[in-house]
Amino acid sequence: xxxxxxxxxxxxxxxxKVYGSGVASMRALDGIDLQVGDGEFVAMMGPxxxxxxTCLNILGCLDTPTEGTYRFDGVPVEHLARDQRALLRRHxxxxxxxxxxxxxxxxxxENVELPLIYRKIPAKVRRxxxxxxxxxxxxxxxxxxxxGELSGGQQQRVAIARxxxxxxxxxxxDEPTGNLDSVRSHEIAEMLREFNRRQGIxxxxxxxxxxxxxxxxxxxxxxxxxIRSDSRNGGTS
Amino acid sequence: xxxETFLLxxxxxxxxxxxxxxTILGIVIGVAAVITMVTLGSxxxxxxxxxxxxxxxxxxxxxPGQGMRGPGGARTSADAFTVEDATAIANNIAGLKxxxxxxxxxxxxxxxxxxxxxSVTGATNAYLDAQGWQLDQGRIFAVNELKAGKAVCxxxxxxxxxxxGNTPAFGQSLRLGKLAFKVIGTLKxxxxxxxxxxxxxxxxxxxxxxxxxxKGNTDVQAILVxxxxxxxxxAVQREIEQLMRERRGIKADQDDDFHVRDxxxxxxxxxxxxxxxxxLLSAVAGVSLLVGGIGIMNIMLVSVTERTREIGTRLAIxxxxxxxxxxxxxxxxxxxxxxxxxxxxxxxxxxxxxAHLIGVPFVFKPGIVVAAFLFSGAVGxxxxxxxxxxxxxxxxxxxxxxx
Numbered sequence: 001x002x003x004x005x006x007x008x009x010x011x012x013x014x015x016x017k018v019y020g021s022g023v024a025s026m027r028a029l030d031g032i033d034l035q036v037g038d039g040e041f042v043a044m045m046g047p048x049x050x051x052x053x054t055c056l057n058i059l060g061c062l063d064t065p066t067e068g069t070y071r072f073d074g075v076p077v078e079h080l081a082r083d084q085r086a087l088l089r090r091h092x093x094x095x096x097x098x099x100x101x102x103x104x105x106x107x108x109x110e111n112v113e114l115p116l117i118y119r120k121i122p123a124k125v126r127r128x129x130x131x132x133x134x135x136x137x138x139x140x141x142x143x144x145x146x147x148g149e150l151s152g153g154q155q156q157r158v159a160i161a162r163x164x165x166x167x168x169x170x171x172x173x174d175e176p177t178g179n180l181d182s183v184r185s186h187e188i189a190e191m192l193r194e195f196n197r198r199q200g201i202x203x204x205x206x207x208x209x210x211x212x213x214x215x216x217x218x219x220x221x222x223x224x225x226x227i228r229s230d231s232r233n234g235g236t237s
Numbered sequence: 238x239x240x241e242t243f244l245l246x247x248x249x250x251x252x253x254x255x256x257x258x259x260t261i262l263g264i265v266i267g268v269a270a271v272i273t274m275v276t277l278g279s280x281x282x283x284x285x286x287x288x289x290x291x292x293x294x295x296x297x298x299x300x301p302g303q304g305m306r307g308p309g310g311a312r313t314s315a316d317a318f319t320v321e322d323a324t325a326i327a328n329n330i331a332g333l334k335x336x337x338x339x340x341x342x343x344x345x346x347x348x349x350x351x352x353x354x355x356s357v358t359g360a361t362n363a364y365l366d367a368q369g370w371q372l373d374q375g376r377i378f379a380v381n382e383l384k385a386g387k388a389v390c391x392x393x394x395x396x397x398x399x400x401x402g403n404t405p406a407f408g409q410s411l412r413l414g415k416l417a418f419k420v421i422g423t424l425k426x427x428x429x430x431x432x433x434x435x436x437x438x439x440x441x442x443x444x445x446x447x448x449x450x451x452k453g454n455t456d457v458q459a460i461l462v463x464x465x466x467x468x469x470x471x472a473v474q475r476e477i478e479q480l481m482r483e484r485r486g487i488k489a490d491q492d493d494d495f496h497v498r499d500x501x502x503x504x505x506x507x508x509x510x511x512x513x514x515x516x517l518l519s520a521v522a523g524v525s526l527l528v529g530g531i532g533i534m535n536i537m538l539v540s541v542t543e544r545t546r547e548i549g550t551r552l553a554i555x556x557x558x559x560x561x562x563x564x565x566x567x568x569x570x571x572x573x574x575x576x577x578x579x580x581x582x583x584x585x586x587x588x589x590x591x592a593h594l595i596g597v598p599f600v601f602k603p604g605i606v607v608a609a610f611l612f613s614g615a616v617g618x619x620x621x622x623x624x625x626x627x628x629x630x631x632x633x634x635x636x637x638x639x640x
Contacts, residue, residue, distance in 0.1 A: 062553060062633050083557050090555020097637060101550040105252055115554045117241055162554075 006037030008074075009169060009202055010059060015068035015078075016225075017054050028054040030225035031068065038169070041196040041203045043213035046222030052206050053174065055222065059204055060093055060172045061085040073169065090118050094163030094171040094201075098178040100155045102147040108134060108158045109143040115166045133165035134158070137191060153184035157191065164195055171195070173205040177212050189215040239567070242560075246568040250575075260536040261576030263529025264616060268580025268609045269587060270522030275605045276588035278515025280597035285507045288430060289500060295334075296367065296500040297474055299326075299460040299481070315494035317456035320444070322484060326460065330476050332468035337364035338457040340447055346440060347412040348400040355396050357413055357440045359447025365391075367463040370441075374407045375422025378443050386445035390418040393437035394426040411440075416450055418442065470499050526612065529576065530620040537569050537624035548628050549636025562629035569621025570614055577613025581606055 012034040019026045029051045036042055044052040057063035058070065061077060062085075070078040077088060089095075094115075102111045112130040121129070134140045137157040139150075147155050156176060163171050173192065177185035193215045196203045205216060213219050214233065221229045250257045301315040323338035341358045358364070362377045375391070382389050390411070397406045406420050418440075427436040448455050462477065464470050474497045481495055541548070548561060585601070592599040 057634055060553070062637075083559075086552065086555050086557050088555075089553065093555075095553050097550075099546075099638075101546060101553075101637060103547055103550065114551070118551075118555050118560065 006039060008035055009038040009040075009072070010034070010036040010204075011069075011071040012058075013069045013071075015055075015058060015065045015070060017051075017058065017063070018066040027225050029058070029065070032225075032227050034220070034227065036202060036204065039196070039200045039202055040218060041193060041216045042205070042218045042220060043216035044204065044206045044220045044222060045208060045210075045213055046228070047208075050222035051225040052222040054225075056172055056174055056204065056206050059170075060095060061088050090115065091166070092169045094166065094168035096156070096159050096163050096171065096173040096176045098175040100147070100152075100159045100179070102155055102158055102162075104148065105146050107144045107146055108139060108150065108161075111147070111158055112161045112165050114162060119166060129165055130161075133161040136164070136195075137161045151184075152180050153187060156180060156184070156188050160188070160191060160195075164199070164201060167199070168201065170202045170204060173203065175206055175208070177207065177209065185209070185212060239563075242564055242567045243571065245564065246571045249568060250572060256536065257572060260533055261529070261572055261579070263525060263532040264573050264576030264613050265529075265580040265583060267522060267524075267526030267529045268577050268613055269584035270525060271519050272581060272584025272605060272609055273588040273591060274515060274518040274522050275602060276585070276600060277591055277595075277597065278511055278518070279600035279602055280588075280592050281515075282508045282511045283600050284597045285511060286504055289504045289507065295464040295466065295468075295470055297462040297464065297470060297477065298498045298500070299462060299477060299495065300458065300498070301495045316485070317454075317458060318460055318495075319455055319457055322481065323457060323460045325480060325484060326462060326477060329480055330473060332465045332473060334463040334465045335363040335367045335461075337361055337367045337461040337463075338444060338459075339364055339461060340444060340452065340456055340458045342447060342451050344413045344440070344451065346396055346400060348409065351400045351402075353396060353399040355438050355440055357390075357442060357447060357451065359444040359451075360441055361444055363463075364441070364461060367461045370427075371425040373423040373425045374405070375420070377422065383443045383445060386443055386449050388416055388418045388446060388450070389421045389443065391422045391424055391441040392420055393424050393439040393441075395435055395437040396440055397423050413440065413442075414451065470501060474499055526616060530573070530616040533569055533573055533617065534620035534624060537565060537621055538627070540568075541565065541624045541628040544628075545631065545636045545639040548631050549633050549639065552631065552633035553637060558629040561631075562625045565625035565628045566618065566621050569625070570617035573617030573621075574610065574614045577610050580613070581609055584609070 012032055014031045014033065015029055016027060016031045017029040019028055032051075032055065034055070044055060046052045054063065058065050061072075061080070065078050068078065069076055072088070072092070077085070080088065103114070109127070109130050112133050113126050116126040116129060131140060131143060134143050137160055139154060139157055139161065142150060142154060147158065150158065171192070176192070177188050180188060189212045192203055192205065195201050203216070205212070207213050216233065218230070218232045220227055299318070301317050318338065320338050323336050327333065327336040337360060339358055339360045341356055344355065344357045346353045346355050361383055364370075365377060372391070373394070377391075378389065381387070390413075392400075392406055392411070400406070400411055401409060406423050408420065410417050410419050412418070424437070424439070424441075430436050444457070462473070464473050477497050478493065482493065485494065487493065551561060585606075589599050
């Protein structure tokens with residue numbers, strides 16, 4: 001069985017990230033090539049300092065590579081200015097963080113609305129979309145609770161709702177289950193897989209838990225700033 | 238977007254009511270102080286102006302001697318004027334409303350067992366016009382009383398009260414020294430002068446009466462000249478100076494031995510003084526606005542540090558640098574203008590009660606209120622800019638992981 005050829009969404013060529021200069025310089029990423037197709041669910045693994053987080057930051061246009069080219073949906077983005085990268089994130093990317101990063105003392109609903117505010121979507125439409133996103137993560141009855149009134153798992157579900165509310169092309173998750181117990185972790189990973197399957201959102205997830213990585217279609221292992229292995233779950237590829 | 242930002246700002250501020258209140262306190266006090274100072278200053282100026290106008294504004298005072306010539310200036314003695322000098326002014330200079338020669342003497346006024354030390358002014362009816370005296374009761378001097386120097390008088394309210402108490406003074410008599418005077422009228426109260434003297438502590442008698450019967454000379458101590466409306470007082474002042482030099486035989490190389498003072502100059506001097514004082518006090522009050530601004534900057538910097546993760550999240554979600562900058566700038570401007578509004582209300586209240594206490598009119602100046610409001614907004618922009626820029630320029634990767 002040959003895998004269905006997918007449209008290329010993310011393309012890294014010889015991407016390197018160097019911190020510092022001269023003798024003291026450190027190559028966090030050492031010229032990696034990486035391709036992610038539209039609709040893939042990729043898990044990136046590796047010990048700390050292996051380059052997986054740096055790779056995710058560059059993928060998410062939070063950071064720029066020192067060398068190499070990065071094409072997002074065919075468009076070179078490695079030299080984009082700060083504000084242009086912000087616009088790219090605003091319209092095409094969603095983020096989920098280990099620490100949830102919800103706004104304190106702001107209701108779940110308002111947290112989910114946040115990306116739509118920056119997209120200048122009118123209040124009524126915004127509210128409806130945010131409620132729909134909360135419904136999709138099963139928290140519509142918690143819409144008016146502040147993050148402090150929610151459990152860790154619920155908070156992360158609000159964060160996922162916030163990430164997917166704008167229907168991004170790619171959802172980037174940085175150790176999304178790192179602060180959760182085993183049961184919640186599986187719920188979150190399951191939820192991410194659902195969004196990937198149902199809505200076709202491409203997901204790149206950094207994790208160091210093999211159990212979580214198992215939810216992805218593809219696992220990439222990093223070591224010393226390079227990709228050590230790149231395999232598809234179920235032996236395809 | 239700006240409206241959203243505004244809503245967000247006021248919500249953020251409300252979350253920390255006590256801290257926000259303490260933050261704006263400096264602005265509140267600064268604005269309130271400036272408004273109080275300016276309002277009271279305007280009130281004082283208005284009072285000075287109206288007080289002096291009550292002395293007569295288009296008024297020239299002609300007196301013998303060189304007047305005050307600044308520090309160390311000698312006050313030379315000079316011959317007094319005469320009634321003829323006043324007549325000459327009235328006959329030779331055009332554009333005058335009234336020319337009033339006067340003289341005065343200190344005297345003891347006695348009625349029955351009541352006894353009051355007062356000042357007796359010898360004058361003509363022109364003096365009443367020139368000084369704006371109005372009759373409460375009775376009549377002004379008759380021509381024959383003025384010519385013959387009859388023993389009649391008009392009394393001010395203070396003298397009336399001290400000598401006659403609650404009984405009517407009109408038609409009664411009083412003694413000035415050894416002479417008995419008939420009270421033919423009482424004057425309406427004028428109150429305190431700008432210089433703090435009681436203007437109602439006065440007895441007016443015909444000039445001739447004062448000269449002959451009290452002082453025993455023909456001196457005129459001052460000639461009050463009321464200039465008609467629309468006539469330049471400085472032109473009239475020069476003409477009088479010229480005329481008096483001729484009449485007093487002063488040679489071209491000699492200084493005047495008399496002086497003509499324009500009441501407008503006094504108004505200008507006094508209002509100038511209150512204006513300078515107001516400006517100084519306002520400047521001192523303005524310093525607290527500056528301190529208030531620094532307070533806002535301090536709290537905004539703390540707030541940016543506290544909310545580093547929030548800023549990181551916003552940046553990651555796709556907020557532009559300018560949007561984060563605007564968010565924090567709007568927050569500090571909302572804080573400072575709210576402080577300004579509270580300060581304006583407090584300032585107007587304080588000025589109102591203080592004006593009542595020290596007895597100056599409450600002069601509401603909309604200009605200063607608008608200026609104070611705009612200035613407090615400007616304080617928010619200026620002192621909010623540095624913290625806002627710090628927030629906007631955070632590296633999202635670092636900010637997201639900030640603990």
